Amino acid sequence: MFKPIIPVLAGIGLVAAGCSDNNNDNDGITVAINCSGTQVTPERLFLQQLGFDRVIIKWRGNVDGGPEADNVCFGTDMAALPASSKTQATVTATGHSEVLLTGLQPGTTYYYSVGGAGSASDTHYFHTAPAVGELPADGNTRIWIVGDSGVGGTGDPEAGYVRDGFMTFASNNGDEAADLFLMLGDNAYNQGTDMEHQAAIFDVYTDLLATTPVWPTIGNHEMGSFGTSMASSPDDYAVIGNGNSGGPDPAPDSPMPYLNIFTLPTSGEVGGLPSGTEQYYSFDYANIHIVSLDSQLSIRDDDNRAAMMQWLKDDLMSHSQDWTIVIYHHPPYTKGSHDSDKELGGIDQPIFAIREEFTPIFEQYGVDLAYAGHSHIYERSYYINGNTGLSTTFDAATMAELNDDDQPASGQGNEAYTQIARNGMDDKVVYTVAGNGGKVTYTTEGFPHPANFFSQLELGSVVLDIDENRLQASFVDVNGAVLDYFVMTR
Numbered sequence: 191m192f193k194p195i196i197p198v199l200a201g202i203g204l205v206a207a208g209c210s211d212n213n214n215d216n217d218g219i220t221v222a223i224n225c226s227g228t229q230v231t232p233e234r235l236f237l238q239q240l241g242f243d244r245v246i247i248k249w250r251g252n253v254d255g256g257p258e259a260d261n262v263c264f265g266t267d268m269a270a271l272p273a274s275s276k277t278q279a280t281v282t283a284t285g286h287s288e289v290l291l292t293g294l295q296p297g298t299t300y301y302y303s304v305g306g307a308g309s310a311s312d313t314h315y316f317h318t319a320p321a322v323g324e325l326p327a328d329g330n331t332r333i334w335i336v337g338d339s340g341v342g343g344t345g346d347p348e349a350g351y352v353r354d355g356f357m358t359f360a361s362n363n364g365d366e367a368a369d370l371f372l373m374l375g376d377n378a379y380n381q382g383t384d385m386e387h388q389a390a391i392f393d394v395y396t397d398l399l400a401t402t403p404v405w406p407t408i409g410n411h412e413m414g415s416f417g418t419s420m421a422s423s424p425d426d427y428a429v430i431g432n433g434n435s436g437g438p439d440p441a442p443d444s445p446m447p448y449l450n451i452f453t454l455p456t457s458g459e460v461g462g463l464p465s466g467t468e469q470y471y472s473f474d475y476a477n478i479h480i481v482s483l484d485s486q487l488s489i490r491d492d493d494n495r496a497a498m499m500q501w502l503k504d505d506l507m508s509h510s511q512d513w514t515i516v517i518y519h520h521p522p523y524t525k526g527s528h529d530s531d532k533e534l535g536g537i538d539q540p541i542f543a544i545r546e547e548f549t550p551i552f553e554q555y556g557v558d559l560a561y562a563g564h565s566h567i568y569e570r571s572y573y574i575n576g577n578t579g580l581s582t583t584f585d586a587a588t589m590a591e592l593n594d595d596d597q598p599a600s601g602q603g604n605e606a607y608t609q610i611a612r613n614g615m616d617d618k619v620v621y622t623v624a625g626n627g628g629k630v631t632y633t634t635e636g637f638p639h640p641a642n643f644f645s646q647l648e649l650g651s652v653v654l655d656i657d658e659n660r661l662q663a664s665f666v667d668v669n670g671a672v673l674d675y676f677v678m679t680r
């Protein structure tokens with residue numbers, strides 16, 4: 191029987207509430223038009239569940255705190271945040287403060303202060319999404335995707351190089367920041383402890399997280415046990431030793447720090463079909479539908495896997511967005527540090543489950559792009575369908591979109607993919623492995639996987655630029671250079 195994981199978020203339903211002390215004209219003195227607290231600098235500050243009319247601001251560590259430390263003020267004028275916007279946070283068992291702001295205007299920039307200050311820092315703002323189905327004002331949604339980036343928890347600096355490469359790319363290409371930040375799992379090595387999340391996420395992407403919503407998926411290193419856990423429940427989270435950066439949360443809502451830290455949708459809060467669990471979810475942004483699957487826990491239990499599969503089918507049928515993207519950790523086609531032809535003692539069984547049971551759903555229900563990590567490499571497939579077997583069974587002639595010479599099409603130049611393939615059906619997907627966001631390691635026997643057009647051991651990340659009828663996916667290295675790309679039109 192499927193048991194949904196209900197997050198402990200009592201009280202999160204706070205709406206931006208009125209504060210009645212903003213005017214007092216009885217004696218002719220006007221007081222407290224704006225908020226009057228003091229800006230505080232949390233150790234972690236990030237945005238969750240950003241939609242066209244809502245966002246959650248979440249933080250921990252009220253450095254310089256004071257009586258107003260748990261308040262947020264917000265508004266469209268950064269120099270004057272109205273007192274009426276002041277909203278008090280809910281504090282979780284792990285000491286995170288959360289404020290849900292609702293009733294916001296679509297496509298609007300809001301500034302905010304943690305600590306209830308009357309003005310905002312120029313690094314604390316967010317842009318609400320456009321209305322569902324609409325494009326952003328600049329016509330383009332930019333999505334930044336990193337996988338296996340969690341090396342900061344081990345003291346390694348490579349994730350910062352990858353981040354800087356994206357920043358260089360972003361400033362060189364329209365000077366456009368990311369609208370969304372997706373993380374493909376193994377976000378905090380080695381055991382996904384709270385302190386490892388601090389070092390690998392909040393200390394690396396500090397400025398980005400204050401302005402851009404982060405949407406993660408669960409990797410094997412999020413379950414403790416140095417990434418070897420084959421458990422199917424977050425209740426079985428276990429650290430070996432004390433981790434290399436401290437143990438799990440001292441007073442957790444969940445045994446699994448990932449679930450304590452991230453506040454993910456369970457009820458379709460940002461669009462999509464309610465999943466009933468934070469372990470997998472979907473949401474809408476502009477004209478894009480995005481699904482995050484749980485290939486580490488839910489997939490290992492027969493009932494939970496069946497429930498996730500049914501939810502996925504229902505979810506994919508229930509939206510009418512122009513583009514559909516799926517993320518999960520375990521890649522179906524890889525010859526990087528993991529080999530999709532081998533189960534590795536069961537640890538990599540989800541690779542087989544994704545390929546055999548989930549890729550047919552992606553292809554039948556209109557998914558365009560699928561992203562995984564786990565293998566510490568970049569590998570990008572052709573535009574394919576029906577590739578559920580081992581690498582030796584890949585047949586480009588029948589499984590890949592072909593070019594005019596009957597060779598598998600590259601997705602580049604005049605071989606750009608069309609969402610509706612040449613056979614008249616929307617039945618193909620480009621599968622990418624981007625587990626190169628913090629380290630690249632080695633390849634395995636049979637490299638490169640024959641389903642992949644481009645495979646390279648090189649640090650980097652993926653940038654998606656998406657408008658109404660055209661999508662470009664770019665592999666960006668630490669210098670901001672594009673090493674691979676493909677285009678899809680519709």
Ligand SMILES: [Fe+2]
Binds near residue numbers: 338564566625
């Ligand atoms: Fe990894």
Ligand SMILES: [Fe+2]
Binds near residue numbers: 563
């Ligand atoms: Fe992994």
